[in-house]
Amino acid sequence: MFKTTQRFVTNINIVAVLLAAACGPGGSKHADGAQSAFKVALLTPGPVSDQSWNAGAYNGLLRIRDSLGATISHIETKTPADFEESFRQYGAQGYTLVIGHGFEFQDAAKQVAPDYPATVFITTSGNTEGPNLASLQFDFANPSYLAGILAGAVTHSNVIGVIGGTELPPVRESFAAFARGAASVNPQVKLVSSYIGNWDDVSAGREQALAQIAQGVDVIFQNADAAGLGVIQAVKQNQGVWVLGSNSNQNSVAPTNMLGSVVIDLPHAFLTVAREVKTGHFRGRVISLGMKDDVVRLVVNPNARARIPLLAIAHVDSVRALMESGAFTALDTAGGH
Numbered sequence: 001m002f003k004t005t006q007r008f009v010t011n012i013n014i015v016a017v018l019l020a021a022a023c024g025p026g027g028s029k030h031a032d033g034a035q036s037a038f039k040v041a042l043l044t045p046g047p048v049s050d051q052s053w054n055a056g057a058y059n060g061l062l063r064i065r066d067s068l069g070a071t072i073s074h075i076e077t078k079t080p081a082d083f084e085e086s087f088r089q090y091g092a093q094g095y096t097l098v099i100g101h102g103f104e105f106q107d108a109a110k111q112v113a114p115d116y117p118a119t120v121f122i123t124t125s126g127n128t129e130g131p132n133l134a135s136l137q138f139d140f141a142n143p144s145y146l147a148g149i150l151a152g153a154v155t156h157s158n159v160i161g162v163i164g165g166t167e168l169p170p171v172r173e174s175f176a177a178f179a180r181g182a183a184s185v186n187p188q189v190k191l192v193s194s195y196i197g198n199w200d201d202v203s204a205g206r207e208q209a210l211a212q213i214a215q216g217v218d219v220i221f222q223n224a225d226a227a228g229l230g231v232i233q234a235v236k237q238n239q240g241v242w243v244l245g246s247n248s249n250q251n252s253v254a255p256t257n258m259l260g261s262v263v264i265d266l267p268h269a270f271l272t273v274a275r276e277v278k279t280g281h282f283r284g285r286v287i288s289l290g291m292k293d294d295v296v297r298l299v300v301n302p303n304a305r306a307r308i309p310l311l312a313i314a315h316v317d318s319v320r321a322l323m324e325s326g327a328f329t330a331l332d333t334a335g336g337h
Helices: 053-068 080-092 103-115 141-154 169-185 202-214 225-236 266-279 310-325
Strands: 008-010 039-044 071-076 097-100 120-124 133-138 159-164 190-195 219-223 242-247 258-264 286-289 296-300
Touching (some): 039 080, 053 071, 053 097, 053 242, 053 266, 080 103, 103 133, 133 266, 141 159, 141 219, 159 169, 169 190, 190 202, 202 219, 202 225, 219 225, 266 286
Parallel strands (some): 039 097, 159 190, 219 242, 242 258
Antiparallel strands (some): 008 071
């Protein structure tokens, strides 16, 4: 989630898009090969093959293409300088909407947006706004709290872990909510926390997970994008250890070891704001989306349900209902849930 890595550009009208060769931004077309006046670009900080944060964003771009008939383009960026350069190139090419997918894109978007008033710039997981600039915020903490309830209920060692890519504010917040959820049903639980230092190194993710397992951790909540696949690999090699997916539904990645996934429905979120832009109803603001909007949710792995105590499932359901009604939030430390 929210990382930087090697830059490449994806030509969206090629079927094998996940492994597309590098090319200059722009020039991609609608699925039928025709250019559309509604042009939408996506900048991701990592590969769209990660089955997580970036894959969800890319699926959102495809949803915009298919639902709104947009011409689309995608570029993977490396550094803050790349963020700004890519924003400027798309603005200069007359793109209608440009999405920078991650907390780290905020500064570049804020710098560039005033220079291209005809282009709408969107960043995710931030709080920047302006006449043609908005942020999409996802309430990831609440479903992370629900994931913590499951972890606290199934752990046998009373030691659970979290592994992140880098220590960005949204990641820290979700991990804190996860810990509170676990403690709400198991006051004896202890948390082991670690960060890989990047979002790409699968081997490093695997090593971090193995190190936590050696400390007695038997449930790991990972939020590390491509590196998180290494965490999942390590868990699959250790019987009796659970892992929780993040950002996309990763339950099928490890069907027998995945407890569930904390999911952001990025296609739904992206389509919502793209429709505003296309119909002329966009206004710059911070757009907060959560469980009540059906954008974020905990998806319990169906294969795991038989091994989760029924009381824990019932508790998750009751707390979810409170969250959706607004009666309780994971960030409400005074709450007793």
